[in-house]
Amino acid sequence: xxxxxxxxxxxxxxxxxxxxLLLAPLVADRGTLNDLWSVAFAVVLASAWNLLGGFAxxxxxxxxxxxxxxxxxxVLLANAGWNPWLTLPVGxxxxxxxxxxxGLPTFRLRGPYFSIATIGVSEAVRVIxxxxxxxxxxxxLRMPSANFHFLSNYYGMAGxxxxxxxxVAWVRVSAFGMALEAIRQDIDAAEALGIHSTxxxxxxxxxxxxxxxxxxxxxxxxxxxxxxxxxxxFPLSLRIVLxxxxxxxxxxxxxxxxxxxxxxxxxxxxxxxxxxxxxxxIYGGLLMAVMLFEPRxxxxxxxxxxxxxxxxxPPTLEASGGA
Amino acid sequence: xxxxxxxxxxxxxxxxxxxxxxxGVSFRVEQGxxxxxxxxxxxxxxxxxxxxxxxxxxxxxxxxxxGKEIAGLRNDQVVARGVVRTHQVVRPFRDxxxxxxxxxxxxxxxxxxxxxxxxxxxxxxxxxxxxxxRAQALARTLTIGELKxxxxxxxxxxxxxxxxxxxxMGGLNPSEIEGAMQLIRExxxxxxxxxxxxxxxxxxxxVSDRVMVLNFGKAIAEGEPLQALRDPAVVAAYLGNxxxxxxx
Amino acid sequence: MERLASVLLxxxxxxGLYATMSYGLAVIYGVMRIINLAHAGLMMLAAYxxxxxxxxxxxxxxxxxxxxxxxxxxxxxxxDLTLIRRLPRGGTGPSMQSLLLLFGLxxxxxxxxxxxxxxxxxxxxxxxxxxxxxxxxERYGVPLLLVFAVSLLSLVGLTIVLRRTFLGKxxxxxxxxxxxxxLSGVNAGRISAVAFGLGTAFAAIAGTMLSTLYAFTxxxxxxxxxxxxxxxxxxxxxxxxxxxxxxxxLALIENLAAAYTTIPxxxxxxxxxxxxxxxxxxxxxxxxxxxxGFSRRAVAR
Numbered sequence: 066x067x068x069x070x071x072x073x074x075x076x077x078x079x080x081x082x083x084x085x086l087l088l089a090p091l092v093a094d095r096g097t098l099n100d101l102w103s104v105a106f107a108v109v110l111a112s113a114w115n116l117l118g119g120f121a122x123x124x125x126x127x128x129x130x131x132x133x134x135x136x137x138x139x140v141l142l143a144n145a146g147w148n149p150w151l152t153l154p155v156g157x158x159x160x161x162x163x164x165x166x167x168g169l170p171t172f173r174l175r176g177p178y179f180s181i182a183t184i185g186v187s188e189a190v191r192v193i194x195x196x197x198x199x200x201x202x203x204x205x206l207r208m209p210s211a212n213f214h215f216l217s218n219y220y221g222m223a224g225x226x227x228x229x230x231x232x233v234a235w236v237r238v239s240a241f242g243m244a245l246e247a248i249r250q251d252i253d254a255a256e257a258l259g260i261h262s263t264x265x266x267x268x269x270x271x272x273x274x275x276x277x278x279x280x281x282x283x284x285x286x287x288x289x290x291x292x293x294x295x296x297x298x299f300p301l302s303l304r305i306v307l308x309x310x311x312x313x314x315x316x317x318x319x320x321x322x323x324x325x326x327x328x329x330x331x332x333x334x335x336x337x338x339x340x341x342x343x344x345x346x347i348y349g350g351l352l353m354a355v356m357l358f359e360p361r362x363x364x365x366x367x368x369x370x371x372x373x374x375x376x377x378x379p380p381t382l383e384a385s386g387g388a
Numbered sequence: 389x390x391x392x393x394x395x396x397x398x399x400x401x402x403x404x405x406x407x408x409x410x411x412g413v414s415f416r417v418e419q420g421x422x423x424x425x426x427x428x429x430x431x432x433x434x435x436x437x438x439x440x441x442x443x444x445x446x447x448x449x450x451x452x453x454x455g456k457e458i459a460g461l462r463n464d465q466v467v468a469r470g471v472v473r474t475h476q477v478v479r480p481f482r483d484x485x486x487x488x489x490x491x492x493x494x495x496x497x498x499x500x501x502x503x504x505x506x507x508x509x510x511x512x513x514x515x516x517x518x519x520x521x522r523a524q525a526l527a528r529t530l531t532i533g534e535l536k537x538x539x540x541x542x543x544x545x546x547x548x549x550x551x552x553x554x555x556x557m558g559g560l561n562p563s564e565i566e567g568a569m570q571l572i573r574e575x576x577x578x579x580x581x582x583x584x585x586x587x588x589x590x591x592x593x594x595v596s597d598r599v600m601v602l603n604f605g606k607a608i609a610e611g612e613p614l615q616a617l618r619d620p621a622v623v624a625a626y627l628g629n630x631x632x633x634x635x636x
Numbered sequence: 637m638e639r640l641a642s643v644l645l646x647x648x649x650x651x652g653l654y655a656t657m658s659y660g661l662a663v664i665y666g667v668m669r670i671i672n673l674a675h676a677g678l679m680m681l682a683a684y685x686x687x688x689x690x691x692x693x694x695x696x697x698x699x700x701x702x703x704x705x706x707x708x709x710x711x712x713x714x715x716d717l718t719l720i721r722r723l724p725r726g727g728t729g730p731s732m733q734s735l736l737l738l739f740g741l742x743x744x745x746x747x748x749x750x751x752x753x754x755x756x757x758x759x760x761x762x763x764x765x766x767x768x769x770x771x772x773x774e775r776y777g778v779p780l781l782l783v784f785a786v787s788l789l790s791l792v793g794l795t796i797v798l799r800r801t802f803l804g805k806x807x808x809x810x811x812x813x814x815x816x817x818x819l820s821g822v823n824a825g826r827i828s829a830v831a832f833g834l835g836t837a838f839a840a841i842a843g844t845m846l847s848t849l850y851a852f853t854x855x856x857x858x859x860x861x862x863x864x865x866x867x868x869x870x871x872x873x874x875x876x877x878x879x880x881x882x883x884x885x886l887a888l889i890e891n892l893a894a895a896y897t898t899i900p901x902x903x904x905x906x907x908x909x910x911x912x913x914x915x916x917x918x919x920x921x922x923x924x925x926x927x928x929g930f931s932r933r934a935v936a937r
Contacts, residue, residue: 124732170917177671177735181865182916188862189909196903240495240502247481247492254479257443259467259496259546299858303743310736342751349743356737357722 074317075234082321083230086223090216102219102287104328105226106280111308111320111327112229113276117269118306119315120242122249123172124180127187128305130167131160131274133194133297135281140206140291149208150221153282160278164270172266175252184299191297205292208285218287225283229276234317236272245269249315277305303348311351313364322363392455394419394581395440395471395550400449400459402435402605409435410446411605417550417598422572422582424592424613427602428625433585434476436602437552440583441473442466453550470498473552474539476585480527487523489538490514490545497546510545516574517541518567533564540571550581557588569594589617601625642774643895647887649780652787653845655883657860658867659794660838662879665868666811667831670720670731674738675839675864676857677745682708682843683852684753690760697760697848698782704844705837712836715741716829749854759851783845790841791880794834798876803830808876859905866912869920886911 089101110128118124138156143149171182236242244265247255252262285291295301308327313319334344359365393416402410410432417423425433438444440451442463451459458466466472472493481489490513494506501509514520517537522530530538536556543551553572557565565588572595576582586592592599592613599616601609609619616622657679664672682704689695689703719741723734764782768775798804806827809817818824846852846860863886871882886908893907 124736171913174916174920176732178916178920180732180735181671181862182913185862185865185909185912185916188859189906189913192903192906192909196900243488243492243495246484250481250483251479253443253463254475254481255492256463257441257467257473257475257479258493258542259464259472259498259500260492261462261464343747345743345750346747349740349745349747352740353719353737353744356733356740357719360733 074237075230076318079230079318079321082325083227086226087220090219095215098215098219100328100332102222103331104325105222106284107308107324107328107331108226108321109222109229109280110277110305111312111324112226112233112317113273113280114305115309115314115320116233116236116245116273117266119309119319120236120245120249121266121269122245122315123266123270124306125183125270126180126302126306127167127183127190128273128277129296129298129301130163130187130190131277132281132284132301133190133291133293134160134163135278135283136285136291136296137194137206138278139282139285140208143208143285144206149282149286153279156282157275157278160274160281161271164274165267168267168270169263172263172270184302187297187299187302191293191299194297195293205290205295208289210289213286213289215287218283221286222280222283225276225279230317230321232272232276233320237317241265241268307348307352309362311355311362313362313367314360316361316364319362319364326363393417394454395583396450396452397440398450398452400436400439400446400451402432402439402444403447409605410439412449413602413605413607414449415600415607415610417581417583419549419581420576420579421597422576422584422595424584424586424596424599425602426586426589426592426599430604431602432605433602434554435605437473437554437583437585440466440552441471443473464496467496467546467548468498470547470549471552472497472543472546472548472550474543474554474556476554476558478532478535478539480530480535480538480542482528483526485524485526486514486519486530486538486541489527490519490541493542493545494547497548499547509547513541513545517544517571532559533561536560536568537571544575544580548580550583551575552583552585554585555587556584557586557591565591593617639895641772643891644888645772645774645776647884647891649776649784650891651880651884651887652784652791653842653849654863654867654887655880656787656790656838656845657842658864658871658879658883659791659876660835660842661864662868662871662876663807663831663838664835666876667807668720668828670734670738671865672738672835673735673861674715674741674745675835676861677742678708678711678836678839679843679846679860680749680852680854680857681745682840683847683856684749684758684854685840686844686847687753687758687760690762696762697844698786701786701841701844704840708840709833709837712833713829715836716832720828720832721825746854753854755853757851757853760847762848765848777849779848783849786841786845790838794838795876803827807831807834859908862912863908866908866915869912869915 086101086105090098093101110132114125114128135153135156138159139149139152142152142155167183167186171179171186174182236245244255244260247258247260248262248265256262281296284296288295304327308323309320310323312321312323312326330347334347355362359369361368395417397416398414400410400413401408413432413436415423425436427433435444439446439459442458442461442465445460449459450457453469453471456469458469458471461469481492484492487510490510491506494501494509494513511520514523517540519534519537519541522534527535527538536559540553540556556568560568569591572582572584584592584596596613598611599613600607601616601619601622603625608621608625609616660678661672661675664670685704685707686697686700689700690697695703719737720734723731723737762779764778767778769778769781796804798808806817806822807830809820810822810824810827850856867882867886868879869882870885871878871880889911890904890907894904
């Protein structure tokens with residue numbers, strides 16, 4: 066078991082975090098649990114995005130669309146009488162369908178062109194959602210209030226977070242993950258070895274869309290009120306991208322690190338009025354710093370430090386091949 | 389020898405806007421043979437290979453592999469059927485190890501191997517390509533000779549019936565060239581048909597069963613290696629008698 | 637018929653603005669293969685600077701261009717030297733790293749604006765803001781006509797620089813074939829700095845002009861940025877005349893949609909976003925290339 070864990074890249078501290086997440090309701094107060102819920106949501110978003118963005122190397126700046134689809138599906142169906150939990154798979158499926166509709170034309174594009182196209186798509190979606198009647202227009206929608214039960218919401222999100230990280234870990238060591246990695250490193254060489262790049266990109270996109278869509282539904286259930294501004298928001302797409310990039314794009318640990326960091330940052334920012342005015346500066350500054358100094362994020366810095374440490378440490382007998 | 393050629397190319401043409409890269413190229417390749425394509429730079433050799441494996445779509449003509457039409461199929465579809473190519477300028481997955489690189493071929497090639505089967509296949513190919521000792525090395529740390537062998541190993545891992553080698557000898561020293569020629573002969577004896585683009589005439593003469601000469605997108609000669617090389621049109625194409633290593 | 641004429645005229649006037657907005661992006665992309673997402677932030681910043689010059693010193697926005705344009709040229713050069721230089725020059729295509737770096741810069745600029753000027757909607761009022769002139773049976777605002785005049789002037793100026801000066805020719809050379817240009821002795825570093833400076837200056841000109849036409853907040857610029865992308869992709873990314881064509885096409889589509897369909901204005905932004913996606917997917921090398929039938933960079937195969 067531990068060998069498999071090591072292979073997937075699951076770090077010990079992540080296991081500890083997972084346990085803490087599951088056990089927290091026994092000891093923590095409601096405020097802390099709310100914060101943990103936010104972190105769990107961030108983990109879902111960051112890790113799922115990483116499937117397409119980190120593993121396959123296709124940087125999409127439009128993931129808020131999936132959050133929105135999941136959220137609106139849940140609210141609309143719940144208001145029509147559905148049990149909210151049953152709406153989650155529906156939202157996930159709709160998110161998957163949308164991911165295919167978007168992916169089919171845009172996956173022909175490479176690198177930055179793809180990213181710009183995703184901005185265009187998500188902005189179009191936001192504008193349309195704000196303009197339509199049945200989605201409540203720009204003023205948003207409410208969940209039917211009978212359905213709020215915090216502890217279930219908490220475990221729902223925690224469970225989704227664990228599921229997401231687990232799935233991503235599995236992908237990492239599977240043939241599917243190998244294909245994505247090959248696509249990221251050299252898409253033409255990958256095709257020349259039998260990998261149908263578009264199919265794998267679509268799969269990665271769909272899997273991450275499903276997870277993010279489910280997350281969106283859970284978000285609606287917990288926040289009870291959604292609007293195009295809150296779920297189809299470009300700054301949300303931005304935060305989704307920032308977490309894995311700052312944490313360490315393409316790794317398993319990176320997005321989780323990024324999610325924890327940003328979860329913490331968000332909480333501190335919302336608490337302090339002065340800091341809140343600087344949130345764009347912080348996000349922008351972090352992005353710039355990462356791109357200028359260590360594109361592989363915190364994980365990259367960690368690896369650099371480790372290598373430096375290895376060089377400094379006195380050579381052992383084994384390392385020098387025996388005296 | 390099978391009566392039907394494993395690869396039959398008829399009238400293949402490729403235009404890029406106003407530029408004609410290939411013009412009505414036709415040839416047949418017998419199963420289990422080594423077929424070389426030579427010609428001056430810019431003759432269209434690599435474009436021909438690209439059309440064969442599907443990374444480019446020919447604008448005209450037909451390509452039949454084992455009797456079935458493959459022109460216009462995607463690269464990955466052609467690989468699945470058993471035709472694979474290496475690249476003139478090597479394209480290893482730099483951040484992957486040698487084993488991982490070769491595994492990609494085994495996982496996504498003609499038989500889509502998984503698990504223990506894939507590992508066995510990878511080990512066998514590494515052994516044959518002489519890369520077993522570098523198995524865990526990152527591709528970015530390999531020498532050019534090793535990278536060329538990696539390129540071949542990766543393609544072999546897809547378990548092809550036809551292997552298209554694009555200038556594998558480029559940049560190799562004489563002993564490495566001999567090694568490459570030996571490897572190519574071994575590949576042929578394992579039943580794989582080999583197409584080669586090559587500039588190194590000694591290598592071409594040393595291993596080929598048949599040679600085709602391209603110039604300006606057209607086939608100007610085809611036949612036994614020595615015969616094709618002596619053809620006056622070929623000699624003229626290479627600017628008089630300035631062919632490296634050519635006899636006379 | 638009269639309506640069509642006025643729609644065409646409106647499109648032409650708008651196209652001037654759009655073209656100026658897009659040239660800034662096009663120059664930077666052409667020379668450095670960098671997609672400058674901070675372009676929106678720079679336009680926005682210029683608008684605010686113009687606002688300050690107007691409210692503090694009473695300087696007319698069009699006149700302030702004489703100050704703003706060179707100022708932002710300098711800013712562009714500084715940005716190139718401090719930030720862009722530090723990026724690794726990898727590969728032939730535009731890099732994600734520069735995209736994200738400049739994206740970060742955009743966010744920083746937005747925050748800067750929030751902190752310095754606040755988040756309220758601002759606008760610039762001049763004695764002539766409300767005046768209009770009758771043309772072809774419709775009234776056209778004076779600011780819009782002045783904007784068109786300025787756009788035309790700056791585009792003519794750019795063309796002269798590109799065709800007559802050494803630096804301009806060097807820029808065109810690098811845009812068309814970087815390696816050949818470098819081999820011919822073009823100083824890559826200097827050209828990049830100039831290109832980034834020019835691009836920023838044009839962003840500033842566009843921003844100043846936009847400030848005379850529309851109200852703005854620090855967030856403004858995103859939809860314009862996407863329109864600018866749409867235009868340069870339509871126009872073929874590497875051709876400067878193409879940008880003018882692209883600007884005209886987009887302006888026409890928008891005005892025609894507004895005049896002849898019932899699509900509400902809030903949806904009109906969605907038109908340009910959708911157009912961007914459509915163009916990227918079906919005509920990634922621009923309309924000129926579409927007509928020529930070539931196939932190159934942005935799309936696989």
